[in-house]
Amino acid sequence: MLLKNDLILRAAKGEKTERVPVWLMRQAGRILPEYRAIRERLSGFKELVTTPQLAAEVTIQPVDILDTDAAIIFSDILVVPEAMGLDYEMLEAKGPIFPKTIKTSADIELLTTKTAIENLAYVFEAIRVTKKELNGRVPLIGFAGAPWTLLAYMVEGSGSKTFSKARKFLYSEQALAHQLLQKITDVTILYLKEQVKSGADMLQLFDSWAGILPPDHYKEFSLKYISQICDAVPEVPLTVFAKGAFFARREMGKLNCRTIGLDWNMEIGESRKLIGDDKTLQGNLDPCVLYTSYEEIRKHTRQMIKEFGTQKYIANLGHGVYPDTDKDKVKCFIEAVKEYSA
Amino acid sequence: MLLKNDLILRAAKGEKTERVPVWLMRQAGRILPEYRAIRERLSGFKELVTTPQLAAEVTIQPVDILDTDAAIIFSDILVVPEAMGLDYEMLEAKGPIFPKTIKTSADIELLTTKTAIENLAYVFEAIRVTKKELNGRVPLIGFAGAPWTLLAYMVEGSGSKTFSKARKFLYSEQALAHQLLQKITDVTILYLKEQVKSGADMLQLFDSWAGILPPDHYKEFSLKYISQICDAVPEVPLTVFAKGAFFARREMGKLNCRTIGLDWNMEIGESRKLIGDDKTLQGNLDPCVLYTSYEEIRKHTRQMIKEFGTQKYIANLGHGVYPDTDKDKVKCFIEAVKEYSA
Numbered sequence: 001m002l003l004k005n006d007l008i009l010r011a012a013k014g015e016k017t018e019r020v021p022v023w024l025m026r027q028a029g030r031i032l033p034e035y036r037a038i039r040e041r042l043s044g045f046k047e048l049v050t051t052p053q054l055a056a057e058v059t060i061q062p063v064d065i066l067d068t069d070a071a072i073i074f075s076d077i078l079v080v081p082e083a084m085g086l087d088y089e090m091l092e093a094k095g096p097i098f099p100k101t102i103k104t105s106a107d108i109e110l111l112t113t114k115t116a117i118e119n120l121a122y123v124f125e126a127i128r129v130t131k132k133e134l135n136g137r138v139p140l141i142g143f144a145g146a147p148w149t150l151l152a153y154m155v156e157g158s159g160s161k162t163f164s165k166a167r168k169f170l171y172s173e174q175a176l177a178h179q180l181l182q183k184i185t186d187v188t189i190l191y192l193k194e195q196v197k198s199g200a201d202m203l204q205l206f207d208s209w210a211g212i213l214p215p216d217h218y219k220e221f222s223l224k225y226i227s228q229i230c231d232a233v234p235e236v237p238l239t240v241f242a243k244g245a246f247f248a249r250r251e252m253g254k255l256n257c258r259t260i261g262l263d264w265n266m267e268i269g270e271s272r273k274l275i276g277d278d279k280t281l282q283g284n285l286d287p288c289v290l291y292t293s294y295e296e297i298r299k300h301t302r303q304m305i306k307e308f309g310t311q312k313y314i315a316n317l318g319h320g321v322y323p324d325t326d327k328d329k330v331k332c333f334i335e336a337v338k339e340y341s342a
Numbered sequence: 343m344l345l346k347n348d349l350i351l352r353a354a355k356g357e358k359t360e361r362v363p364v365w366l367m368r369q370a371g372r373i374l375p376e377y378r379a380i381r382e383r384l385s386g387f388k389e390l391v392t393t394p395q396l397a398a399e400v401t402i403q404p405v406d407i408l409d410t411d412a413a414i415i416f417s418d419i420l421v422v423p424e425a426m427g428l429d430y431e432m433l434e435a436k437g438p439i440f441p442k443t444i445k446t447s448a449d450i451e452l453l454t455t456k457t458a459i460e461n462l463a464y465v466f467e468a469i470r471v472t473k474k475e476l477n478g479r480v481p482l483i484g485f486a487g488a489p490w491t492l493l494a495y496m497v498e499g500s501g502s503k504t505f506s507k508a509r510k511f512l513y514s515e516q517a518l519a520h521q522l523l524q525k526i527t528d529v530t531i532l533y534l535k536e537q538v539k540s541g542a543d544m545l546q547l548f549d550s551w552a553g554i555l556p557p558d559h560y561k562e563f564s565l566k567y568i569s570q571i572c573d574a575v576p577e578v579p580l581t582v583f584a585k586g587a588f589f590a591r592r593e594m595g596k597l598n599c600r601t602i603g604l605d606w607n608m609e610i611g612e613s614r615k616l617i618g619d620d621k622t623l624q625g626n627l628d629p630c631v632l633y634t635s636y637e638e639i640r641k642h643t644r645q646m647i648k649e650f651g652t653q654k655y656i657a658n659l660g661h662g663v664y665p666d667t668d669k670d671k672v673k674c675f676i677e678a679v680k681e682y683s684a
Contacts, residue, residue: 161503164664168633214606214628214660246588247609264556267589286556291510318556322506 001136008070009139009201011314012237012258012280020310020341021069022334023141025241026320027062028074031327034061045090049075052126059130063138065327066334070139070202073127073195077145077206081154083119084111084187094158101157101165108180116187117194124198131199142200144192146207146242147184147229148222151177163212170213170221177221185225189232196235204239204261205229211244218248223255230256239282243319249274264318268307281308284318290329291322297329301336310341343478350412351481351543353656354579354600354622362652362683363411364676365483367583368662369404370416373669376403387432391417397468398475405480407669408676412481412544415469415537419487419548423496425461426453426529436500443499443507450522458529459536466540473541484542486534488549488584489526489571490564493519505554512555512563519563527567531574538577546581546603547571553586560590565597572598581624585661591616606660610649623650626660632671633664639671643678652683 003009008021029035035058039048048054055074062068078088078096089097102108112119130140152166153159160166170177192203207222226240240252241261252260253275262271262283272281289300305315315337321330345351349363371377377400381390390396397416404410420430420438430438444450454461472482494508495501502508512519534545547568552560568582582594583603594602595617604613604625614623631642647657657679663672 162629162664164630164633164666167628167630171630171634171638211607215609217628244607247607265553265586265589267557286509286513286559287504288506288509288513291506292513296513322504324506 001131003136003139003201005069005138008314009237011312012202012239014258014278014280014312016311018342020305020308020313020315020337022315022337023068023070023072024062024066024317024321024330025072027066027068027330028059028072029061030323031321031325031330032061032065033327034065045076049079050122052122052129055122055126056129056133059126059140060133063134066331068138068334070141071130071134072141072143072204073123073130073200075123075126075143077143077150077208078153079120079123080116080144080184080187080191081150083116084113084183086111086154088153096153096158098154098157102151102154102180105176105179108176108183111180111183113183113187113190117190120191120194123191124194127195127198127200139201140199141202141204142192142195143204143206144188146205146210146222146240147181147188147225148213148218149207149209150184151180151221152209152212154180163209166209167212167217170217181221181225185228189229192229192233193235196233200236202237202239203233204241205257207240207242207245209244210242210248211246215247218245219251223248223251227255237280239314241282253279259314261316262318266318268304272308277312280312280314282314282316284316285333287317287319287322287325290317290325290333292329294329294332297332298336298340301333302340305337305340315341343473345478345481345543347411347480350656351579353654354544354581356600356620356622356654358653360684362647362650362655362657362679364657364679365410365412365414366404366408366659366663366672367414369408369410369672370401370414372665373663373667373672374403374407375669376407387418391421392464394464394468394471397464398471401468401472401482402475405476408673410480410676412483413472413476414483414485414546415465415472415542417465417468417485419485419492419550420495421462421465422458422486422526422529422533423492425458426455426525428453428496430495438495438500440495440499444493444496444522447518447521450518450525453522453525455525455529455532459532462533462536465533466536469537469540469542481543482541483544483546484534484537485546485548486530488547488552488564488582489523489530489567490555490560491549491551492526493522493563494551494554496522505551508551509554509559512559523563523567527570531571534571534575535577538575542578544579544581545575546583547599549582549584549587551586552584552590553588557589560587561593565590565593569597581656583624595621601656603658604660608660610646614650619654622654622656624656624658626658627675629659629661629664629667632659632667632675634671636671636674639674640678640682643675644682647679647682657683
C-alpha cells in the first residue's frame with residue numbers, strides 16, 4: 001500500500017524532505033486519556049500488549065490525536081525474554097519483575113530460540129491489524145530491545161539504579177554472557193524480520209541501559225550484537241537508540257543502520273561530528289521542556305531544529321515522553337516542529 | 343600536625359609522588375562489618391551522622407582496616423539542606439525523603455543561611471575529633487554536595503530516576519532556581535571553609551545528579567555555582583566529582599580546583615585531553631570490578647594505572663563502593679594500586 005506520508009522513511013534514508021518528521025517514544029499510551037480509558041478496562045499492561053486489536057487501537061491513537069508522522073507498535077521490549085521462556089510481570093508502580101533470572105549455563109540452555117517467534121505471533125498480528133487500520137496514513141515503526149538491555153533485565157530480575165548484578169555477570173561470567181547475548185541476538189533478528197514481513201516500515205532498537213556500562217564493555221557486550229542485528233536486517237531503515245552511550249557515538253556512526261537516536265545529554269553539533277554526515281539523527285529535546293509554557297516549548301523546539309538542520313533529521317524527545325505530560329504540550333511540540341522546519 | 347602520609351595532598355597539588363594514593367567513596371561504612379556493628383546499636387543513620395565521636399570512629403575504620411591513603415568524614419550531603427531548615431529522613435531501603443519540598447519563593451525565603459553553619463556544629467566537631475584520633479596518619483577529606491544536586495533533592499523530595507520535578511523547576515522557575523542555588527552556594531562556601539578550619543586537609547564536591555541535565559542547563563545551573571565555590575575556597579585542594587557530566591569535561595578543566603573525578607563511563611585518555619594536563623584526575627574503576635576474582639581486580643587495576651599514569655593521579659572507583667562488596671576485594675584493589683604504581 002502506498003503511504004500518504006512517508007516523510008520519516010525518506011528522512012531515515014537520507015533523502016530530501018520538505019519538512020522534518022516528528023514522533024515520540026512512548027507516544028502510544030501514557031499521556032493520552034483515551035489510552036488510559038482502554039487500559040482501565042483491562043486486567044493489566046500485558047493484556048493490552050497481547051491483544052492485537054487493542055494494541056493496534058492504542059498504537060493509532062497518537063496519530064489521530066497528536067498528528068505524529070509515524071506510529072510505533074504498542075508493545076514492550078520484554079516480550080522477547082518472555083517468548084524465550086523467561087516470564088515477566090509488570091507491576092503497577094514498580095515496573096517489570098522477572099520471578100526467575102539467568103544465573104547459569106543451564107538457565108541459558110533452557111531458553112528457547114525455536115518457538116520464540118511463534119510465541120510472539122500476537123505482535124505480528126498487532127502489526128498486521130495496525131497496518132490495515134492505518135490505511136497508509138503514516139509509516140509503522142517496529143522495535144526490539146538491544147541484547148545488552150534484555151540481558152540486564154534477565155540477569156538483574158528487575159529495573160535497578162546500578163544493574164550491579166547484570167554488570168557483575170559481564171565481568172564474572174564472560175562466556176555465559178556472550179552465549180546469552182548471542183541467543184537473544186538470534187531471536188531478535190528473526191523477530192525484527194518477521195515484524196517487517198508483517199508490515200513494519202521501519203525499526204528501532206532500544207538500548208535503554210547502554211549508559212551504565214564502561215566504554216570497553218559496551219563495545220564488547222552491546223555494540224557487537226547491535227552490529228550483527230544491523231547487518232542481518234537490511235529490509236527497512238533501522239534506528240539505534242542507545243541511551244547514555246555518549247562514549248560510543250563514533251562507533252555507532254559505523255553501524256550498518258540508517259539513524260542514530262540522541263538523548264538530551266548529547267550535544268547536537270558534537271554528535272553530528274562524531275557520528276558523521278551519512279547517518280540520519282533523531283532526538284533530542286529534554287522531555288522536561290514539555291512541562292513548560294507553550295512559548296518555551298516553541299523556543300526550545302526552534303533552537304533544536306536550528307542545531308540539527310532540516311535534512312537527515314527526525315525530531316523526537318531525547319527519551320520517552322514522561323507520563324504526567326499534558327497532551328496539549330505534546331501537540332505544541334509536534335506543531336512547532338512542523339511549522340519551524342517547513 | 344605533620345602528616346605521616348601526605349601522598350594524596352601532593353598528588354592533588356600536582357607534586358611528584360612516589361606512588362599513587364588511593365581511597366574510596368563511601369569507604370566509611372557500607373562494606374565493613376565493624377561499621378555495621380556500630381550502626382546496629384543506633385536508632386538510625388542520622389544518629390551516626392550527628393554524633394561526633396561515632397562519626398569519627400567510622401571515619402577512621404577504613405584507614406585501620408583497608409589502609410587507605412585518606413579518610414573522608416562520615417556525613418551526608420543532605421545535612422546542608424537540613425541545616426538550612428529543610429528536614430530530611432533517611433529511610434532504610436528507600437533512601438532520603440524530604441517531607442516538605444521547595445516550590446515557591448516563600449519556601450526559599452524560609453531557608454536560613456545565618457544559622458545554618460551553627461546547625462552544622464556537629465560536623466565540625468566530628469572533624470576535630472577525627473583529626474585528633476587520626477593523629478596525622480593520613481589526610482582527612484571534607485565534603486559537600488554541589489548546589490544543583492542539593493536543589494534536586496530539595497525540589498524533588500526524594501531520589502528519582504528522572505528528577506523530573508527538579509528539572510521542571512529549572513525550566514519553569516529559572517529565577518527561583520537561581521535564587522535557591524545561590525543560597526545553597528553561600529552556605530556551602532561557609533560550610534567548607536569551616537570544615538577546613540576544623541581540620542579538613544582536602545575537600546570534595548559531589549555533583550551526584552550532574553548527568554541528568556542537558557549540557558546547557560548543566561553550565562547554567564550547576565557549573566556556575568561550583569565555580570563560585572572553587573573560587574571562594576582556596577585554602578586546601580578541592581576535588582569536583584560530577585557524575586555523568588561527560589559533556590562538561592572541557593569546562594571542568596577550567597575550574598579553579600585541583601582535581602576532577604571521573605566516573606567509569608569516561609574514557610581516561612579522552613578525559614585527560616579534554617580536562618588538560620594541569621589538573622589531577624581521580625577515579626575511575628567500575629565498582630563492579632570488585633565483584634570479580636582477585637586476579638581480575640589486579641588486572642583491571644593495573645590497566646587503569648597504565649592509562650592514568652602515576653603522577654597527578656588519585657586512584658579510586660568511578661563511584662561509591664557498592665554495599666555488598668567483599669572487604670577483602672576492596673583490600674585487594676587498594677594493595678594493587680600501591681603495588682603497581684610504586
